[in-house]
Amino acid sequence: MRRAALGLLLAAGVAAATAAPRLLDFGPDEIAAILSHGPWPPPPVRDPANALEGRPEAVAFGRRLFHDRRLSADGRVACAGCHVPATGFSDRRATASARRGEGPRNTPTLLDVAQQRWFGWGGATDSLWAASMVPLLATGEMAHTVPALASRVRAAPDLAAGWRRAHGGPPGQELPADDEVVVVGLAKALAAWQATIVSPRTPFDDFRDALARGDVKAAAQYPLAAQRGLRLFVGEARCSVCHVGPRFSNGEFADVGVPFFVPAAKGGGVDSGRHAGLRALQASRITRAGPHHDGDAAADPRALLTRQLTMEPRHFGEFRVPGLRQLGHTAPYWHDGSAATLAEVVRHYSLLDEDRLHADGERILRRLNLSPGQAADLEAFLRTLSTPAGSGRQRSTASPSTQTR
Ligand code: HEC
Ligand code: HEC
Numbered sequence: 001m002r003r004a005a006l007g008l009l010l011a012a013g014v015a016a017a018t019a020a021p022r023l024l025d026f027g028p029d030e031i032a033a034i035l036s037h038g039p040w041p042p043p044p045v046r047d048p049a050n051a052l053e054g055r056p057e058a059v060a061f062g063r064r065l066f067h068d069r070r071l072s073a074d075g076r077v078a079c080a081g082c083h084v085p086a087t088g089f090s091d092r093r094a095t096a097s098a099r100r101g102e103g104p105r106n107t108p109t110l111l112d113v114a115q116q117r118w119f120g121w122g123g124a125t126d127s128l129w130a131a132s133m134v135p136l137l138a139t140g141e142m143a144h145t146v147p148a149l150a151s152r153v154r155a156a157p158d159l160a161a162g163w164r165r166a167h168g169g170p171p172g173q174e175l176p177a178d179d180e181v182v183v184v185g186l187a188k189a190l191a192a193w194q195a196t197i198v199s200p201r202t203p204f205d206d207f208r209d210a211l212a213r214g215d216v217k218a219a220a221q222y223p224l225a226a227q228r229g230l231r232l233f234v235g236e237a238r239c240s241v242c243h244v245g246p247r248f249s250n251g252e253f254a255d256v257g258v259p260f261f262v263p264a265a266k267g268g269g270v271d272s273g274r275h276a277g278l279r280a281l282q283a284s285r286i287t288r289a290g291p292h293h294d295g296d297a298a299a300d301p302r303a304l305l306t307r308q309l310t311m312e313p314r315h316f317g318e319f320r321v322p323g324l325r326q327l328g329h330t331a332p333y334w335h336d337g338s339a340a341t342l343a344e345v346v347r348h349y350s351l352l353d354e355d356r357l358h359a360d361g362e363r364i365l366r367r368l369n370l371s372p373g374q375a376a377d378l379e380a381f382l383r384t385l386s387t388p389a390g391s392g393r394q395r396s397t398a399s400p401s402t403q404t405r
Contacts, residue, residue: 023219023222026211033234045114046195047129049129050128059192059196061163062166062189062190062193062194065162066079071136079135082097083109089109089111090109090329092331093107094332094337097138103336105271108322110194111199111326119131122320124278127302130287130288149179149182151179153175153182160175163175163186180292184292200387204385225376225377227381229381237378238364255314255318257354259338260273272316274318278309278315327383328342328388350368352365354367
């Protein structure tokens with residue numbers, strides 16, 4: 001008994017000795033690439049199209065609305081039912097709902113959502129408030145109509161009062177007569193709250209900042225497997241060509257060969273991704289280029305961008321490049337939730353069938369043929385982009401702090 005325990009202790013000692021902190025010999029280009037993935041949290045960005053952003057009354061109202069089932073036609077569904085705060089603002093299901101013209105899709109996290117340029121896997125909306133209006137009206141989600149939802153808000157004293165306060169109106173003032181303005185106001189309050197949801201710092205951020213300071217000792221605390229995986233990520237595997245910057249996304253769309261055919265069991269057909277998203281965006285009134293911009297749309301480069309978008313064949317089968325923070329809390333993966341684990345995602349890139357890439361112009365990706373050790377390293381690195389399980393209670397930083405935008 002004692003002997004066995006001593007043996008274990010010795011074995012642990014040896015393991016500790018071989019795992020002594022060590023820093024790989026990262027070159028200047030590698031260090032520059034690594035530093036580009038920080039610092040975290042990023043400086044706040046504010047949406048000039050949404051006057052409610054940053055207003056504490058609107059943030060508080062938006063947070064309440066997010067949990068309020070009255071926003072759904074049957075009174076049973078709240079935003080938080082799919083974007084569950086305790087599981088990284090997603091729902092652990094493969095797919096949640098299929099909107100018109102789209103296949104069934106995985107519920108994306110809302111962490112750091114305000115940093116995005118386009119919303120939804122196909123980019124069907126160009127603002128956080130427009131993205132928050134869609135679920136209110138989508139069948140299979142909240143399934144409301146604009147007039148019915150506006151009447152519900154007018155008839156519920158707490159909702160009407162919350163709406164008024166969020167907009168800075170005096171108590172007792174009538175809500176606007178235009179139903180669409182009332183509903184867009186709800187969406188803008190929801191957005192004001194979601195804009196405060198920032199993911200916490202991770203082991204990668206500590207490593208990155210240690211490198212930036214030249215603190216070798218602190219940097220060497222970062223696991224060696226993660227260092228090797230990071231070297232692959234910014235180097236040979238070219239992941240960081242698309243997964244760029246502090247959020248690990250270029251905010252645009254690409255095709256990585258995830259099938260766009262929808263299995264018969266899930267309704268069949270295809271999900272054309274960016275193609276369907278762009279078509280929906282171009283057909284919608286609820287965009288930055290539409291009538292609900294709170295600022296000067298002519299001076300908003302993003303409104304101009306929306307107007308100038310044109311459909312190209314390569315959009316068919318492209319999906320938005322997701323950010324990679326807090327991945328450990330948001331399984332399953334891909335737009336259709338078809339990868340249950342990070343190991344599966346890494347295997348996909350490793351064994352990529354280049355002939356399957358349907359969009360042209362995707363010359364970045366190639367089959368990596370990773371060894372089992374390399375695949376494990378890449379996964380180990382991806383895991384350091386999340387807070388460890390249990391400690392990662394993501395919360396909104398709605399109280400004034402450096403992380404509130
Ligand atoms: C039935 C589940 C469900 C409900 C309820 C729901 N969502 Fe979603 N949400 C999704 C799915 C699925 C997507 C991806 C849709 C797509 O790709 O077009 C999404 C996308 C989003 C996005 C875009 C995120 C991104 O990364 O681009 C935002 C913002 C959002 N939802 C906010 C809300 C708000 C606010 C509510 C409540 C008004 C809500 N959602 C209700 C499932 C849901
Ligand atoms: C050409 C751009 C591009 C490159 C290069 C790229 N990715 Fe991706 N990545 C994407 C897109 C687009 C998706 C979403 C695809 C989908 O859901 O259909 C994605 C999804 C992911 C996901 C799933 C995230 C989620 O929440 O579902 C992970 C993890 C990931 N990539 C890691 C990597 C790694 C590791 C590499 C390098 C081996 C890499 N990516 C290279 C564009 C890229």
